[in-house]
Amino acid sequence: MVDFEYSIPTKIFFGKDKINVLGREVKKYGSKVLIVYGGGSIKRNGIYDKAISILKENGISYYELPGVEPNPRITTVKKGIDICKENGVELVLAIGGGSAIDCAKVVAAGCDYEGDPWDIVLDGSKIKKVLPIASILTLAATGSEMDSWAVINNMETNEKLIAAHPDMAPTFSILDPTYTFTVPKNQTAAGTADIMSHVFEVYFSNTKTAYLQDRMAEAVLRTCIKYGKIALEHPSDYEARANLMWASSLAINGLLTYGKDTNWSVHLMEHELSAFYDITHGVGLAILTPNWMEYILNNDTVYKFVEYGVNVWGIDKEKNHYDIAHEAIEKTRDYFVNALGIPARLKEVGIGEDKLDIMAKESVKLTGGTVGNLRPVNANEILEIFKKSL
């Protein structure tokens, strides 16, 4: 196990109607709030109205930043910062999924920064003071409700980058599984793939001594595999939605990575796909993942795929190691495509050969030439993975 410094400060209010704590919790930090959200779904399903009525009852004034994009843009972040600065906002409240929360985080981090907010995305060390952030989660996927990262797009430069600062972890998040009952099937599927990919990013690590973390990672994966399918078939199944929602938070809040050496891979590749083509993040992950797994499978890495196959998919441990590995990868692909109904190939989401090369090169631009930890891959290898995914 490698050394770590654990800090997961976000408080979670989990359960039906937990939104009722909103007024009490917000007032610990102030009385002026910026509400950050995306499209109209929170207005259609009543969450917006409920939040507003609680804020009003508690004498909390609010401003709004609507229209956050599925891949949130730095231009939208700038608008939010301007509103906060003009009105002395004291807490940034995201209502939505990862996009709204990520946008809220960089708004909160940018209020005390005088330069171009894109600077703080490029370099988190420029972040000095972050307004308190809270979230009301409506989609189990990114885990942004309990981590300190944000993914922001710059459409001018075709960049999709990760902003990070410890103080960007929400002070509290409200997780009401019933809020995800109305999430459409394709988003439920993509969200489940996203959660699983967060686990893969840290599970497929070279650290062989973090047994506890690896077994917990498998617990999260098994949860996604069991309940992703159920949530698609029965959107109002509370047990399924609750398990997926809590899995989304635990997959990425640090619990599974503290104690391991990790370098993400598929997420960085996929960020290029969605930066260039604006596709759904979880769909890109699900398409790339099995092809990435096949690519990194070799004599040095097969042991990890055996662990994965035996502990997650219940494959007979007595089988030949490569047979277990191939079967596990095939089960992963089959789950994404046939159980979750996610497209199997990049061509199905409108991605052809023409930009693969530049996207492969961009994937490793900020990581010293390779991505990944168990078996790092360089731009040429990423190009191979992209081609296999076409």
Place this chain on the structure above:
Amino acid sequence: MVDFEYSIPTKIFFGKDKINVLGREVKKYGSKVLIVYGGGSIKRNGIYDKAISILKENGISYYELPGVEPNPRITTVKKGIDICKENGVELVLAIGGGSAIDCAKVVAAGCDYEGDPWDIVLDGSKIKKVLPIASILTLAATGSEMDSWAVINNMETNEKLIAAHPDMAPTFSILDPTYTFTVPKNQTAAGTADIMSHVFEVYFSNTKTAYLQDRMAEAVLRTCIKYGKIALEHPSDYEARANLMWASSLAINGLLTYGKDTNWSVHLMEHELSAFYDITHGVGLAILTPNWMEYILNNDTVYKFVEYGVNVWGIDKEKNHYDIAHEAIEKTRDYFVNALGIPARLKEVGIGEDKLDIMAKESVKLTGGTVGNLRPVNANEILEIFKKSL
């Protein structure tokens, strides 16, 4: 999954030589520290000297409360409170295992209470203000380094009770697995049994919908089973000590219980054994656990033992359910007795029939007549379990 409000605020500094953060971290809270510890082991292995030298280098003045008992006594807590009050102590630093940390917690909670400190053990709602608490852990067992509970003995009344308050969670804990290299075999074994019992207390719950939590609980159990034995055979195996140490924290910090209905059982029974006989807590737990399991096994509970047997012990899931359950219980007993070398019977630790009845009655005194959740047991049933454990 049942509703929950998650808050695990303790920061963890995990790894070899992490004690070096001590000065920096303490100074965030003040410059006057009470050091709470037990016997001489921290002086023999150099941890005491190292801590003192860091405090001195950082200009932090310190007072000492040595001699905390293995089952810490309220009389010792009182001494600590007096030292804090007299000297304006700003942080209470435990160096040791659960006993030192538990004692430190109630000292910290008692400094702002004017009455008899036993009052705040009996009723945590009387705790108003708690001094910051920190710990340097030397034994993987109780998990006190990351939870907000403390177990305190009152030898006058033969009571061993749990004090609880959210603010009693340490602000930070330093977990250096090398500090447990010198833990004797019997304490390593008892500590491992204690960690496993913490998991059992929340795993064997009636909540059937917390799939994620149950799989994570199994991850912790498998970790204990794998590494408890290795740590006994190879006391300086870093991987084993690190996995056990982190397991001790995660077993009880709330992660496995948030989302489940839980009522502890074997711990409450065992607290009576060690209140009356001053035996090692983990030994009492290991003796009682398999007999408690056998007692609560019936047609309503067998499904949970099947989960346990299949997922933790790798028993073939195609077998008859009762066969799986009995095999799992037998493997548990065998692990405690033969792998960890813990006595199998109460008689071996000097407990006879004479006080079983009063201890059984005391076990349920504060819990409304029963203990446990999956299948609650009353005083008569506890007496049966005690008798089977003789």
